[in-house]
């Protein structure tokens with residue numbers, strides 16, 4: 341596993357990160373033992389970046405990571421935590437609270453659940469419309485001075501917010517959706533990050549499983565599965581999107597690799613500053629994702645992929661309309 345510096349001021353991280361969200365229910369039922377085995381297999385393979393959110397499973401995800409990291413040298417792992425999203429007992433989302441006093445409270449609980457004395461990268465999951473980004477970043481900068489946090493990241497914010505945040509304190513990365521079928525960052529957000537030396541940790545690289553090559557129409561209907569309500573997975577949209585996957589499969593087969601490996605390798609090929617976060621919940625999926633590291637995409641391959649899945653080819657938005665409306669990155 342290769343390592344790169346995240347942004348111009350960040351830590352050294354593996355060229356693939358493991359996103360742990362799916363281990364705490366967002367994609368239907370998940371199994372604790374599978375999650376822990378996947379985290380251990382990722383570390384054994386040289387992945388050092390683990391991404392979580394304090395609201396994933398309402399604390400469950402951080403406790404799972406804490407359990408998996410028992411006995412693992414703290415210095416070997418870069419833990420990225422998102423915060424500020426508010427949940428209810430039933431799992432509903434109730435907005436965002438990025439006030440400095442709230443963040444000081446949230447970080448205290450995260451450290452306890454993870455069982456660590458510091459978080460490597462701490463980031464607001466969404467922009468809080470009621471709190472200037474300068475105040476949020478300033479509060480995390482105070483945590484850095486106090487030793488509880490090492491670096492500041494952002495998530496799903498637009499170019500102007502990125503610029504304002506970076507004027508307060510160096511930002512190491514922006515976490516944002518980026519894949520063959522979600523290319524919205526290319527116009528303004530990616531150039532702004534590059535201008536400021538901010539890395540990208542890309543999520544949804546497989547569009548939540550849709551372009552993994554394993555998805556079939558009718559999957560993902562279990563209670564609490566995000567995809568049961570996501571526009572890209574509905575009716576005619578999913579049929580059109582799966583036709584794109586079949587076009588991609590032809591390229592994958594020619595190269596003797598899988599569709600998921602092509603999709604992950606495509607994101608990685610867009611720049612050394614872009615790190616795919618893999619949402620594997622099981623060791624076999626992780627192993628498939630690790631295989632993407634050996635996939636070299638030539639200029640001809642990239643052109644063939646572009647023809648198979650042209651920009652804006654996806655049918656349906658990447659989030660339901662009500663959720664898109666809260667994304668600063670979409671404004």
Ligand SMILES: NC(=O)c1ccc[n+]([C@@H]2O[C@H](COP(=O)([O-])OP(=O)(O)OC[C@H]3O[C@@H](n4cnc5c(N)ncnc54)[C@H](OP(=O)(O)O)[C@@H]3O)[C@@H](O)[C@H]2O)c1
Pocket residue numbers: 358359360361362367391392422465495496515516542543544545546547548549550552554600617618619620621622625626628629
């Ligand atoms: N900042 C944000 O707003 C934000 C939002 C979402 C996610 N994230 C972070 O990004 C991480 C990854 O996001 P994501 O869940 O959208 O990722 P993703 O990799 O696009 O999708 C994960 C889904 O793809 C399936 N899959 C099929 N083949 C796979 C393979 N070879 N490797 C990995 N997954 C495969 C998974 O497996 P199975 O269903 O078979 O287990 C899972 O259901 C999350 O865990 C989270 O840490 C951040």
